[in-house]
Amino acid sequence: MPKPAKREDVIFEATTAQIQELVLESPVPVLLDIYADWCGPCKVLGPALEDMAIKSGGMFRLVKINSDNEKPVSQALEVTALPSVYGVRDGKIVHMFQGMPKSEDMMRNFMMGLFGAAPFSPLVTTEESEKYEELTNKLIKASGSASFSFAAREKLTDRMIMKLDNLVQDNTVPDVEGAATLIRTFLSNVVNNPYDQKYRKINLENKAVASKIGVNSSCLAVLKTVGYSKSGSEMIVGKGKKVINVAPLVVAKDCIDKWIQRNRNEMATAARKRKDEIDHARLIEEKGDVVDDDESDEEIEEVDPLSCRLKLRIDGKNEMHDTILHRDDPLTKVLDELGVRWEEEDEVQITCAARRMVVKSSDGEAMKKSLGEHGLMPAANIVVKVGGSSTTNTSNMKERAAGKKIRKTGSHTMQSIGVYSKNDNNKMELIDGGGGTMYEQDISDDEDEVEDKKGDENETEAESPKDSSEQE
Incomplete structure (x- = not known):
């Protein structure tokens, strides 16, 4: 007992x-x-x-x-x-x-x-x-x-974000997103199997683990934040416990998920940068080239801060003219470069879409302003339109349209009993109390002209024999 x-x-x-x-x-x-x-x-x-x-x-x-x-x-x-x-x-x-x-x-x-x-x-x-x-x-x-208080959650979240941000800054981590995702997988395995000891251990010498985490201090710091400790070549959490408290692991796992979504673009940029650096270093190593600083320095072209590089084009032509003018040159210098005698033209228009500039030759004050005053420094694309605008005589157009309408539309009307289809493009209107249909039929007056012409021709033919008989 x-x-x-x-x-x-x-x-x-x-x-x-x-x-x-x-x-x-x-x-x-x-x-x-x-x-x-x-x-x-x-x-x-x-x-x-x-x-x-x-x-x-x-x-x-x-x-x-x-x-x-x-x-x-x-x-x-x-x-x-x-x-x-x-x-x-x-x-x-x-x-x-x-x-x-x-x-x-x-x-x-x-x-x-x-x-x-x-x-x-x-x-x-x-x-x-x-x-x-x-x-x-x-x-x-x-x-x-x-058992995991709100204050403890907030503290763990802040520490996790800080450690994860260090991964992006650490150039020794080749694949930041891959490392963070792998750590999340380890945490998820423990959460889903809180009693199984094998899921609490991470073998750092494993090929897949070594390629993304290895012994990198930034990656190990993330694991230590949620309770992992290093033992030889392994990282272990909940050592000696029958069941592990999964609350901190759940918080850390959710934190990693949100962090990956928020920083995916930044991680991708960092990964590309590191890959380029590694590829460049490997290329130099393979070639065995030692680049001398004096030879590697490229000659830097000196650029005159007062120069204005212009690309000029005449409207309607594809040929582009490259020229360099001085900042204090007047806008008329552009026309001189293109050989345009703007004084002899009715109108010349200078346009720079990027600077939202439109200047016509009739604006003498604007034409005299310098390239710098027009904001064309240090470079700009300019299109020059020579001659008046391609406007059409509106009154002539209206007269031709009115004449065409008069020729095409007749004033004939026809009345018929019955129902006509509404899909025959005729204008219909019920009359006679609904007993009949009156509609306007488009009949060209040219028909009258043709008939008149035929009548004239018949009269001419009728008169011709008479004339011949008189001649005899």
Whole structure:
């Protein structure tokens, strides 16, 4: 018979934040009792479980959760009746029962199964086992989130962003996004498998890991921020723990996701720059060329700050004229370069679209201004239009259009009984009270002209024989 344990050593009234420490990381099996103050059976079962815990001498601990005060635990465990008692061993739920035990033998069998001394009777089904695994994962997330304070989250987020930003600045990291993504994958594996020790280790000598992380100090600093520590050629998190608190890893994983989305363009630019530097260094090494500083310095063309480089083109022509003028030269110098005698032309227009400049030769004051005053320094493209604008005599156009309309439109009308199609391009209007249809038919007056012409020709032919007879 074991020596009775002290009450404070084996019985705990816990909060959601304490589940991680008291239940999931417990060195001994745990009876997790979900109760309520108003529950009658809970008041009977609770003292019996407390008595068992004390008499067991520390073989298991009793953790009590008030369902009204700690709703996250009740929701995570999907509690539907009170009391609900869960058996937890090595941080995993292995079995549970609701209400009062039906007999002393049932309770004894439950405890033997919890200790692993004998199988549960009846045996836990596959479906029940899967359900218990699901509930365990929910309990881990709920307790981890509650135990990781808001201040701790903010502090971890700030540190993660600072360490990740260092990756971009570190020229020894060849692929920043690839390194950040790989670190995120390691964190995700631990979150999804909080009990599996193999996912908590990172072998830095692995080929894929070495190519993106290796022993780079910036990458290792990111891992250390979330709790990893270096042991030989490995990085390990949660060493010696049966189950790891995944809350910091979840925060870090989400932080990496958001950081990658926000800095993807900057990372791509940095990666291209590093790749170019590496390629350039490798090219020099392969060729074995040693470039002397005196020979590598290119001659820099001296540019006169008072010169204005212009590209000139006459409107309607493709030929481009390159010229260099002085800043103080007048705008008329442009026309001289093109050989345009603007004094003899009706109008000459000088346009620079980039400077939004349009100057006509009639504006004598603007023509006398210098290139610098027109803002054409240090270079500009100019188009010169010679002659008046290609406007058309509007009055002549109107007269021709009116004459054409007169020739094409007649004044003939026809009346017919019946219904005519509306798709024959005729203008129709019902008349005679709807009994008939009057429409205008487009008939060219040219027909009259043709008929008149034919009439004249007939008269000429009729008169011709008469004339010939008179000549005889």
